[in-house]
Amino acid sequence: MKGIIxxxxxxxxxxxxxxxxQPSAENTAPVSDTVIISQMKFTPDVLYINKWDTIxxxxxxxxSHDVTExxxxxxFSDTIQSGSSWxxxxxxxxxxxxxxxPTMKAKIVVRE
Amino acid sequence: xxxxxSIARWAAGAMVCATLFSQTAFAQEAPxxxxxxxxxxxxxxxxxxxxxxxxxLKTSKSSxxxxxxxxxxxxxxxxxxxxxxxxxxxxxxxxxxAVTQQLxxxxxxxxxxxxxxxxxxxxxxxxxxxxxxxxAVISAVKTLLIPQAQNAELKALLVKxxxxxxxxxxxxxxAQAKFK
Numbered sequence: 447m448k449g450i451i452x453x454x455x456x457x458x459x460x461x462x463x464x465x466x467x468q469p470s471a472e473n474t475a476p477v478s479d480t481v482i483i484s485q486m487k488f489t490p491d492v493l494y495i496n497k498w499d500t501i502x503x504x505x506x507x508x509x510s511h512d513v514t515e516x517x518x519x520x521x522f523s524d525t526i527q528s529g530s531s532w533x534x535x536x537x538x539x540x541x542x543x544x545x546x547x548p549t550m551k552a553k554i555v556v557r558e
Numbered sequence: 559x560x561x562x563x564s565i566a567r568w569a570a571g572a573m574v575c576a577t578l579f580s581q582t583a584f585a586q587e588a589p590x591x592x593x594x595x596x597x598x599x600x601x602x603x604x605x606x607x608x609x610x611x612x613x614x615l616k617t618s619k620s621s622x623x624x625x626x627x628x629x630x631x632x633x634x635x636x637x638x639x640x641x642x643x644x645x646x647x648x649x650x651x652x653x654x655x656a657v658t659q660q661l662x663x664x665x666x667x668x669x670x671x672x673x674x675x676x677x678x679x680x681x682x683x684x685x686x687x688x689x690x691x692x693x694a695v696i697s698a699v700k701t702l703l704i705p706q707a708q709n710a711e712l713k714a715l716l717v718k719x720x721x722x723x724x725x726x727x728x729x730x731x732x733a734q735a736k737f738k
Binding site: 485486487507508509510528546547548549550 | 721724
């Protein structure tokens with residue numbers, strides 16, 4: 447009986463040790479954030495990121511697009527062909543759009 | 559100058575009316591189309607807008623209109639390439655039909671009228687036509703081509719094209735508003 451209880455306690459301790467060591471969601475910083483370009487939209491149209499995250503735009507649409515910072519064209523991609531992607535690192539919130547199809551608009555928001 | 563601008567306005571109005579009338583290729587009682595006929599309509603409708611765009615690139619002096627026209631040429635050529643590739647993959651040969659013919663007849667009249675215009679009169683007529691043309695094509699895609707397409711991949715391509723056409727229409731309307 448004592449042996450069974452000891453074994454059970456050991457298993458419990460090991461279990462607690464394993465689950466206690468797993469990183470919490472708050473400690474897991476994403477390596478990159480992704481925007482999908484499809485059906486003439488940026489999804490998500492508002493992307494929340496941590497400062498200096500890498501953002502990847504993946505063009506899953508049937509035509510080429512680009513991404514251009516709206517206020518002063520501070521950053522922009524070349525034409526992103528269908529099936530291709532483009533990435534950049536951002537430290538500041540920004541509105542952006544597709545300069546080929548200017549009705550396509552979205553924004554990046556840096557978390558405080 | 560006043561006489562010239564009134565002629566240009568009349569010509570533009572007549573051209574838009576002719577285009578809208580020709581657009582009734584889609585507005586009459588819905589024809590029954592097979593997949594090869596749908597493929598032909600899809601390719602022809604895109605080719606027509608490429609041709610309108612090429613006329614604008616040659617004629618317009620406005621950088622905004624040229625940029626819009628270049629996007630139309632690039633995007634519609636892209637769709638043609640995908641439609642032709644899909645037709646090849648499916649072993650479907652696009653088949654000429656009454657709808658295709660009506661599109662082509664309407665387009666010939668529109669192109670002839672556009673070629674008579676210059677300057678702002680041309681720009682306005684081109685953009686007005688782009689609004690009307692995209693509205694007609696969107697209606698045809700949604701109410702005729704998609705519902706009647708039998709092959710799932712052909713239907714899927716048409717469904718994918720619809721948002722592009724809507725975006726083009728939105729862009730054309732924004733350009734049109736600048737002429738008011």
